[in-house]
Amino acid sequence: MKLLVTGGAGYVGSVCARVMIEAGHEVTVVDNLITGNRDAVPDAADFVEGDVSAVAADVLGGSRFDGVLHFAAQSLVGESVEHPEKYWYGNVVESLDLLEAIRRTNTPRLVFSSTAATYGEPESVPILESSPTRPTNPYGATKLAIDHAITSYTGAHGLAAVSLRYFNVAGAYGGAGENRRVETHLIPIVLQAALGHRESVKIFGTDYHTDDGTAVRDYIHVYDLARAHALALESAVAGRHEIYNLGSGSGFSVRQVIETCADVTGLEIPVEEAPRRAGDPAVLIASSDKAISDLGWSPTNTALPTIVADAWEYTRALGDRAHSAPRA
Numbered sequence: 018m019k020l021l022v023t024g025g026a027g028y029v030g031s032v033c034a035r036v037m038i039e040a041g042h043e044v045t046v047v048d049n050l051i052t053g054n055r056d057a058v059p060d061a062a063d064f065v066e067g068d069v070s071a072v073a074a075d076v077l078g079g080s081r082f083d084g085v086l087h088f089a090a091q092s093l094v095g096e097s098v099e100h101p102e103k104y105w106y107g108n109v110v111e112s113l114d115l116l117e118a119i120r121r122t123n124t125p126r127l128v129f130s131s132t133a134a135t136y137g138e139p140e141s142v143p144i145l146e147s148s149p150t151r152p153t154n155p156y157g158a159t160k161l162a163i164d165h166a167i168t169s170y171t172g173a174h175g176l177a178a179v180s181l182r183y184f185n186v187a188g189a190y191g192g193a194g195e196n197r198r199v200e201t202h203l204i205p206i207v208l209q210a211a212l213g214h215r216e217s218v219k220i221f222g223t224d225y226h227t228d229d230g231t232a233v234r235d236y237i238h239v240y241d242l243a244r245a246h247a248l249a250l251e252s253a254v255a256g257r258h259e260i261y262n263l264g265s266g267s268g269f270s271v272r273q274v275i276e277t278c279a280d281v282t283g284l285e286i287p288v289e290e291a292p293r294r295a296g297d298p299a300v301l302i303a304s305s306d307k308a309i310s311d312l313g314w315s316p317t318n319t320a321l322p323t324i325v326a327d328a329w330e331y332t333r334a335l336g337d338r339a340h341s342a343p344r345a
């Protein structure tokens with residue numbers, strides 16, 4: 018297939034672009050590089066720099082595309098609470114422009130990066146696709162709004178669409194991984210602290226109703242996630258919008274993640290206890306049964322030490338290219 022990958026210079030998008038190319042697809046990346054890195058775009062992909070709203074219509078209009086993988090977004094929970102305007106414009110308005118470009122060019126398929134954050138604080142875990150969607154932060158609310166827009170477009174215009182609700186993505190694949198200018202995600206932060214690129218890791222909240230008082234998340238390997246995108250593209254049916262949760266199915270607390278990183282790296286990781294971060298639910302664990310039965314997907318790298326080991330190998334190999342590396 019000929020595919021447009023928005024956000025393909027970012028973490029998940031750059032891994033998925035690689036996996037799509039390995040599967041024989043032709044990839045064009047659109048990215049404005051606000052958080053992504055130009056050198057993360059695979060050499061075999063075409064690259065167009067710009068906002069989705071500014072360039073996607075021209076790219077899709079320039080030749081016939083078989084599908085769009087839409088990763089481009091602002092995706093920091095804490096920032097979304099402080100600057101919701103960045104999220105409503107940057108996520109919702111940008112995505113509406115993309116949907117219009119898809120409609121006008123009759124591009125048949127869309128796979129959208131939705132998120133566990135659409136559910137908010139769950140009534141029970143594991144979270145099903147039928148669980149209530151009550152986002153606790155603007156980031157999740159904007160992703161839910163886009164999911165609703167996609168449902169309307171599939172019904173009215175015959176688009177074949179799949180939203181994948183990722184839980185916490187981690188790990189690395191094929192020389193691509195997490196290397197953001199501003200990092201807020203737990204595993205890369207812990208590994209940066211192990212390398213001495215930051216003084217310590219702050220544990221946001223030690224008073225949650227969990228076994229050790231810290232928040233629990235379901236970590237999914239980025240390669241498993243990328244394979245789900247390939248299956249989602251193949252499974253998409255015109256006029257339908259399917260939604261699938263993607264996680265590994267078990268939860269790890271912030272303290273357990275830090276301990277696993279210490280074991281994998283063999284290094285000491287200084288920690289500090291800090292107040293809860295605004296907008297963070299206590300426990301997020303996925304049921305991925307729907308993806309397993311409908312897509313024939315199964316996560317293969319579910320062990321947290323494997324996920325952390327792959328992230329660690331990537332982080333160490335970055336050397337001076339790491340945005341967190343001390344500058345001379």
Ligand SMILES: NC(=O)c1ccc[n+]([C@@H]2O[C@H](COP(=O)([O-])OP(=O)(O)OC[C@H]3O[C@@H](n4cnc5c(N)ncnc54)[C@H](O)[C@@H]3O)[C@@H](O)[C@H]2O)c1
Binds near residue numbers: 027069091107
């Ligand atoms: N990382 C996770 O744990 C996680 C979990 C659930 C969902 N997601 C979703 O997956 C997607 C990718 O996340 P990520 O962690 O790779 O983020 P990222 O910040 O590494 O990548 C996002 C990319 O999109 C680009 N971008 C942002 N807005 C753009 C725009 N308007 N036009 C063009 N390019 C734009 C950025 O420059 C960046 O390269 C996002 O939609 C995110 O919401 C991520």
Ligand SMILES: O=c1ccn([C@@H]2O[C@H](COP(=O)(O)OP(=O)(O)O[C@H]3O[C@H](CO)[C@H](O)[C@H](O)[C@H]3O)[C@@H](O)[C@H]2O)c(=O)[nH]1
Binds near residue numbers: 092134185219232
């Ligand atoms: O320095 C840190 C960073 C994070 N945390 C904690 O670690 C957990 C995981 O935080 P991340 O920032 O790594 O991930 P989030 O769960 O906030 O969010 C991620 O997963 C969500 C879905 O679960 C969203 O989709 C979002 O895009 C993605 O970044 C949270 O309890 C957070 O408070 C810390 O204690 N210290």
